[in-house]
Amino acid sequence: MIDALGSVGSLLLVGGTSDIAAATAHRYLAERPLRVVVAARDTPRRAAVAAELAAAGATVQVVDFDADDPASPARMVAEAAAGGDVDVAVVAFGQLGDQQQLAADPDAVAALARVNYVAPAVVGTVLAQHMRAQGHGVIVALSSVAGERPRASNFVYGSTKAGIDAFYSGLGDSLAGTGVSVLVVRPGFVRSKMTEGLDDAPLATTPQAVAEAIVAGVRSGRHTVWVPGAMRVVMSGLRHVPRALFRRLPI
Amino acid sequence: MPEATLDRAATVPLTGWGRTAPTPALLTPVHDDDAVRTALAESTGRGVLARGLARSYGDAAQNAGGHVLDMTTYRGVLAADLTTGLVDVEAGISLDELMTRFVPQGFFVPVTAGTRYVTVGGAIAADIHGKNHHVAGSFSQHVRWLDLLTADGQVHRVSPDSDADLFWATAGGMGLTGVILRAQVQMKPIESSRIVVDTDRTPDLDALMTLLTETDHLYEYSVAWIDCVTKGRRMGRSVLTRGRFARRDELPAKRQADPLAYSSSVKLSVPNVFPPGMLNLATVSAFNELWYRKAPTRKRDQLQSIPAFFHPLDGVGAWNRIYGPRGFVQYQFTVPFGQEEAMREAMVRIASSGTASFLAVLKRFGPGNPGMLSYPSPGWTLALDIPVVRGLATLLDQLDELVLAAGGRIYLAKDSRVRAETFAQMYERIDDFRAVRARVDPDGVFTSDLARRLEL
Ligand SMILES: Cc1cc2nc3c(=O)[nH]c(=O)nc-3n(C[C@H](O)[C@H](O)[C@H](O)COP(=O)(O)OP(=O)(O)OC[C@H]3O[C@@H](n4cnc5c(N)ncnc54)[C@H](O)[C@@H]3O)c2cc1C
Ligand SMILES: NC(=O)c1ccc[n+]([C@@H]2O[C@H](COP(=O)([O-])OP(=O)(O)OC[C@H]3O[C@@H](n4cnc5c(N)ncnc54)[C@H](OP(=O)(O)O)[C@@H]3O)[C@@H](O)[C@H]2O)c1
Numbered sequence A: 001m002i003d004a005l006g007s008v009g010s011l012l013l014v015g016g017t018s019d020i021a022a023a024t025a026h027r028y029l030a031e032r033p034l035r036v037v038v039a040a041r042d043t044p045r046r047a048a049v050a051a052e053l054a055a056a057g058a059t060v061q062v063v064d065f066d067a068d069d070p071a072s073p074a075r076m077v078a079e080a081a082a083g084g085d086v087d088v089a090v091v092a093f094g095q096l097g098d099q100q101q102l103a104a105d106p107d108a109v110a111a112l113a114r115v116n117y118v119a120p121a122v123v124g125t126v127l128a129q130h131m132r133a134q135g136h137g138v139i140v141a142l143s144s145v146a147g148e149r150p151r152a153s154n155f156v157y158g159s160t161k162a163g164i165d166a167f168y169s170g171l172g173d174s175l176a177g178t179g180v181s182v183l184v185v186r187p188g189f190v191r192s193k194m195t196e197g198l199d200d201a202p203l204a205t206t207p208q209a210v211a212e213a214i215v216a217g218v219r220s221g222r223h224t225v226w227v228p229g230a231m232r233v234v235m236s237g238l239r240h241v242p243r244a245l246f247r248r249l250p251i
Numbered sequence B: 001m002p003e004a005t006l007d008r009a010a011t012v013p014l015t016g017w018g019r020t021a022p023t024p025a026l027l028t029p030v031h032d033d034d035a036v037r038t039a040l041a042e043s044t045g046r047g048v049l050a051r052g053l054a055r056s057y058g059d060a061a062q063n064a065g066g067h068v069l070d071m072t073t074y075r076g077v078l079a080a081d082l083t084t085g086l087v088d089v090e091a092g093i094s095l096d097e098l099m100t101r102f103v104p105q106g107f108f109v110p111v112t113a114g115t116r117y118v119t120v121g122g123a124i125a126a127d128i129h130g131k132n133h134h135v136a137g138s139f140s141q142h143v144r145w146l147d148l149l150t151a152d153g154q155v156h157r158v159s160p161d162s163d164a165d166l167f168w169a170t171a172g173g174m175g176l177t178g179v180i181l182r183a184q185v186q187m188k189p190i191e192s193s194r195i196v197v198d199t200d201r202t203p204d205l206d207a208l209m210t211l212l213t214e215t216d217h218l219y220e221y222s223v224a225w226i227d228c229v230t231k232g233r234r235m236g237r238s239v240l241t242r243g244r245f246a247r248r249d250e251l252p253a254k255r256q257a258d259p260l261a262y263s264s265s266v267k268l269s270v271p272n273v274f275p276p277g278m279l280n281l282a283t284v285s286a287f288n289e290l291w292y293r294k295a296p297t298r299k300r301d302q303l304q305s306i307p308a309f310f311h312p313l314d315g316v317g318a319w320n321r322i323y324g325p326r327g328f329v330q331y332q333f334t335v336p337f338g339q340e341e342a343m344r345e346a347m348v349r350i351a352s353s354g355t356a357s358f359l360a361v362l363k364r365f366g367p368g369n370p371g372m373l374s375y376p377s378p379g380w381t382l383a384l385d386i387p388v389v390r391g392l393a394t395l396l397d398q399l400d401e402l403v404l405a406a407g408g409r410i411y412l413a414k415d416s417r418v419r420a421e422t423f424a425q426m427y428e429r430i431d432d433f434r435a436v437r438a439r440v441d442p443d444g445v446f447t448s449d450l451a452r453r454l455e456l
Helices: A017-030 A044-055 A072-082 A100-104 A108-136 A152-174 A207-219 A233-238 A243-246 B033-042 B095-105 B120-125 B164-170 B205-217 B283-295 B306-310 B311-314 B319-323 B340-353 B392-405 B420-428 B430-440 B451-452
Strands: A009-012 A034-038 A059-064 A086-089 A137-142 A181-188 A225-228 B010-016 B023-029 B048-053 B065-068 B077-081 B086-090 B142-147 B155-158 B181-186 B196-203 B222-226 B239-246 B298-305 B326-333 B360-367 B378-385
Touching: A009 A017, A009 A072, A017 A044, A017 A086, A034 A044, A034 A072, A034 B311, A044 A059, A059 A072, A072 A108, A072 B311, A086 A108, A100 A108, A100 A152, A108 A137, A108 A152, A108 A181, A137 A152, A152 A181, A181 A207, A181 A233, A207 A225, A225 A233, A225 B392, B010 B360, B023 B033, B033 B048, B033 B065, B033 B142, B033 B181, B048 B181, B077 B095, B095 B120, B120 B181, B142 B164, B164 B205, B164 B430, B196 B205, B205 B222, B205 B239, B205 B306, B205 B340, B205 B360, B298 B306, B306 B311, B326 B340, B326 B392, B340 B392, B392 B420
Parallel strands: A009 A034, A009 A086, A034 A059, A086 A137, A137 A181, A181 A225, B023 B065, B048 B065
Antiparallel strands: B010 B023, B077 B086, B086 B181, B142 B155, B142 B181, B196 B239, B196 B298, B222 B239, B222 B360, B326 B378, B360 B378
């Protein structure tokens, strides 16, 4: 249960190897020990994340999750819930994709849409169903500023994030009064595995900063957070920039 | 003041008195034993829980996604023996109603909380203590038997002599052994409805503790209000009020004709200095200053009414709302005698955190009882209301460590945030409690948000 002061008893990381997800768990662990379920593909990285979390004081449970497998979400949530209530679930898996390759490969577009949109939407549906029955819980969904106004340089990725943003915002509204809520997180450029080797974009931030914003957002019951906070203003400006100009912006 | 009750089942968000962490549950009014059996039969895996007047501060009377039984509709008086003072009641009856009915007949409740809006079921489930703990113990010690409906749908009449383990797991067991349907309570004979009160103002904590240690045994009822906002030398300055029920011949002549006259209405006795949302260090300091100044330095043999002496806050109405939408927590803990330093240290940390505390109440406990999760144990108990502010979680976690190291514990009826591991270390009989629960409720049908949070 999330207690009166917002302390969390159990955390489910869907895409548990994500840098942002792991940072979120460590941020919570800095306050108190808790149960952390790491749902991810079976990789050495998963074992490493689990070991680090255990070393930081978590009671860790590892669960298989593969966004490419349609049966995975339901099984994953059931396994995670077998160990007790899920207080907070962070939906953090995703891929950036290579825009150049995507432009030439329709199958790759379909695959990216599955991993970045279809699977998170399915996971959100299963989680919502479970938490509704549980009578409490918070779903944290990693959207992105890239979904706010997709750019030529990564619009396939951006469009999947736009979809996920709409899905989870709507899901949150549909859950009003059930004890369950949704926090949509819109980070800008985050220096993580996903962006390794890329040049920093303006206002680049870290997984730790995103984790901080998630923990604060869950604690205060917010529905949306931007990271860094200034992104909200920047994006609301960008939304109104004329198209011809927007195309030429170095972002 | 009691909550509005529903006339049929509905899914509603529920909180405790602190108004934090609401969760929805199917709330069903109970009018007979069968309503409890029906809930058990319909239970979907999220379990069943009894709820009284919801005066516990945290999540004790909540059950997210499950069934919650509103016991306040089950409140009859079944029998009353006015020679012995033994009354048989349904568990949803409030102490308020018991007083209204029995004070004019010469009987007071054996133990009352700082509010009279608690049910007998809630009083047993939290094994509540009052200003008379040092002489009378806690509520369950005045319960001769109780009828408990357990997970198998059976009703068991348990007492300290009949299935003592189940009795002492239920007393203080926060509704987790089953639903208390009825109980027999030993009321306390009184000659009048007035209390003879002595008031002492003490300049600091040391003076207070000394006074309590030396003279508390002379009084039936005793409690001190402490200023926790003022720092430095005057930290812990306090107002101590102690008393006993007056004999009839101690009343003024005009009252002697009707010595047991009782009315629960009382004038606002707390300065109402808080517009909603205005609770902060400045207003709390002002309040503390006022309260302290208002009290006489030393006063003897003042006659007070029951509400004025026992339940001054009940006159203020829904005062829990002054803390605003974020709600508040109460931190109540005890440390054994000899650990006064830990108590002082806790107060210093709260005072220096700048966290406003509206009410801080200190009492000296007498011996504990066999209740497995019963809170009182010999020593000092301090209770503070604190609005939810940033950094509070960490501060209270640190205070828990301090209390635990001093051999003390926190009170479940007030709790909404202690860590499961810390709690388990504070209650050495927790495994006995779990064993009884495993016997009478192997599937854990009776559960609550508190039980989940604390892995009880
Ligand atoms: C202003 C104020 C002052 C207080 N002062 C004191 C004090 O001086 N001393 C003290 O000890 N406490 C004090 N309390 C706390 C209060 O006495 C306890 O929380 C008490 O349990 C509240 O009773 P309730 O009927 O409101 O129960 P609820 O808060 O509704 O429930 C409390 C617990 O009892 C269980 N329960 C309720 N009814 C039943 C039943 N029929 N069968 C089984 N389980 C049941 C619930 O499941 C829950 O776990 C105070 C509270 C307030 C708000
Ligand atoms: N980094 C940024 O700049 C940025 C900005 C805004 C939003 N976001 C979003 O934030 C979330 C977390 O990103 P991050 O920065 O933490 O990146 P990350 O470290 O690369 O994490 C993404 C994770 O997704 C998992 N994943 C990918 N495909 C999967 C699949 N088919 N099945 C299961 N898991 C799969 C990967 O797990 P494996 O170990 O199995 O590969 C990887 O650990 C993502 O949704 C991302 O879109 C990131």
